[in-house]
Amino acid sequence: MADALSKLLETRDWLMADGATGTNLFNMGLSSGDAPELWNVDQPEKIRTLYSYAVNAGSDIFLTNTFGGNASRLKLHDAQDRVRELNRIGAELGREVADASGRTVVVAGSVGPTGDIMAPMGSLTHELAVEMFHEQAEGLKEGGADILWLETISAPEEYKAAAEAFAMAGMPWCGTMSFDTAGRTMMGVTSEAMVSMVEKLPNPPLAYGANCGVGAADLLRTVLGFAAQGVERPIIAKGNAGIPKYEDGHIHYDGTPELMADYAVMARDCGATVIGGCCGTMPEHLGKMREALETRPRGPRPTLDTIAATLGGFSSATDGTGDDADAPKRSRGGRRRRG
16 A cells, blocks of 8 residues: 555645744743654644644644654653654544544654764664654554654764664654765765765665755755756755844844745745755744745756755855766854754
8 A cells, every 4th residue: 555645746746845843842832852743642632733833734744743753862852762652642633633624634754863863973873763764663653653754964874874763663664964064064064975875775865855954955965966966766855045144142043924925836846746844943934845845837947056046055155976066155054953
């Protein structure tokens, strides 16, 4: 039986994903430093509301509130023995919202990085990473997630470990990396290198791409890097709503709904099939993105100059692939933060 995402991809040439998790939850009262996953049990109505934001704005896919739901991250909150429970309930709440929507909405079980550094640089072995990802995957599967969604990964070794774990769980999956360091991931992966890695996996994702990073312009440059490889696998674009700024003790993103509407259309024209937002992306952004995708015709593939003129310059002169040394650069930048 084909999974829900594959069925949608057969009938549509673009799909809209969701927006921010953390930004929305902070607005609901989550305190910095708290584990959002605990809210799956302690504040289920707020998590239903989070999911409903995306569905009501027109998202075809939304991610569960389980980004940090692995044993390593949950250990920071003395909840490492609750991995299966928190992931299962996070997916169950999502299943409720999706099934009540009256249309096909894909529940994607969010799986973030472990927070540990892979061996030999760090202490996280491949076997332990697979075990942690598998435990989380089984919880999401029990809760009724349609697919698993690996996101904000920097290390190729961690991406590969997750792929192996998802195969053990028998679940289809998608996977994105975060290109936040001069167009590369923190561990040095370029868009070109990611495509090569994905295509060599024994259990490749249904779709792959980039999320978070620095800003929408940088992310679209990465999408162009994926598309240049000529791979037919669907590309995912989940960019931040502008650039993070620290104001009055809080992180704010300066991207307007109108800017994110432009970003969504440009992401599609750059070659992305699954288009959503990451940090700072609120329901009002998603609504404008959906409207733009539905009403604006496809255009030519944007140039770097067009992207910079529309969304702002890039945070670095190059994306690491060597094809864009003359890319317009912006003077302001920001570091990624899961949102």
